[in-house]
Amino acid sequence: KIVGPFLNPYIKIGVEIKANNLLAIQAKNYSVEILPIKKVTPLQQKYQWKIGINFSVGASSTQNSYLGIVGSGNGNASVAYTSAGQVPSCTTCANNRFYNSHSAIKPAVGLVLGIFVQKNISPKIAFSIGLNYKMYNSVMMIGSKVDSAIIANNNSSYLSQSDFFYRTGSSTRYKNHFHFLEIPLALNIKLGKQNKHPLYLNTGISIAQLIATNALQFDTASTKYYSNNSLFNKTQIGISAGLLFSLSGNSKNAFLVGPDIHFSLNRMAATGLYQSSNYSYFGIQVKKIFGKK
Structure with a gap:
């Protein structure tokens, strides 16, 4: 016992x-x-995929300066004039002036709308992939439309034929629209230790496909505007960056807002009016994430 x-x-x-x-x-x-x-x-935290939507509105540009909007380049942003006395074929030029170059191409409103899925890869870093529709716009001043065929070479080996053209001038405000489908890949990085209203750095890379445009080209020989979408580089590689501020505190289903900037790495076209230009965009982005809390 x-x-x-x-x-x-x-x-x-x-x-x-x-x-x-x-x-x-x-x-x-x-x-x-x-x-x-x-x-x-120790218990490992399991991260789930979440779905979200994003919307952005801002200014888009097709200029050939740094980021197009904030740069100083003006390769396609000025209208050149020549005295009528220097152009023998010009007998009825208004105000004794003759347009021998294209109009200034100015920034206009752009927008981005998309859907994405996101998953944390660490407590402070999330990876996302999505699908965006985006529309970039620019504005130029042109003359009247003429429903007549034109063949243009634009001082290059490309011959362009169009069923209509526009004269040079300043009577019509013309909007160039560029429509894209885009696949963005991004990292969302939480900055600092602020939990009440955290701040995030959003940065990434994207591939976009030009699906439609009404943008005009310019023939320097005839000084006429015409349409030829085959001159554009349809596939665009871009980089983006932005700061996102949480309006929903430290909620896992965040509502985010902040500035967003995007720049295309390759040129808009190999030849023609946009051969020295890049797409660029600066706007305000809004994101909403849905999922389990």
């Missing part, structure tokens, strides 16, 4: 109370059971 307050956690025992009020522990069916020692590991 084993007497006293002695317990062995590895021995199955029975308890028996004696009449002399002494606690006696009597081992019955004595057996030893060896239990495996389990290693304690």
Whole structure:
């Protein structure tokens, strides 16, 4: 008999109370059971894919300066004039001036609308991939439309034929529209330790496909505007960056807003009016993420 307050956690025992009020522990069916020692590991947080929507509106540009909007380049942003006396074929030029170059191409409103999925790869970094529709616009001043065929070479080996053209001038405000489908890849990085209203750096790369445009080209020989979409580089590689401020506190289903900038790395076209230009965009972006809290 084993007497006293002695317990062995590895021995199955029975308890028996004696009449002399002494606690006696009597081992019955004595057996030893060896239990495996389990290693304690910290719990790993499981991150789930979440779905979100994004919308951005701002200024888009097709100029050939740094980022198009904030740069100083003006390769296609000025209208050149020549005195009528220097152009023998010009006999009825208004105000004794003759347009021998294209109009200034100015920035206009652009927008981006899309859907994405996002997953955290660490407590502070999330990866996302999505699908965007975006429309970039620019504005130029041109003359009247003429429904007549034109063949233009634009001082290059490309011959362009169009069923209509526009004269040079300033009577019509023409909007160039560029429509894209885009696949963006991005990292969303939480900055600092602020939890009440966290700030995020959003940066990434994208591939976009030009699916439609009404943009005009310019023939320097005839000084006429015409349409030829085959001159454009349809596939565009771009980079983007932005700061996103959470309006929903530290909620896992965040509502984010902040500035967004995008720049295309390759030229808009190999030849023609846009051969020295890049697409660029600066706007305000809004994101809403949905998922389990």
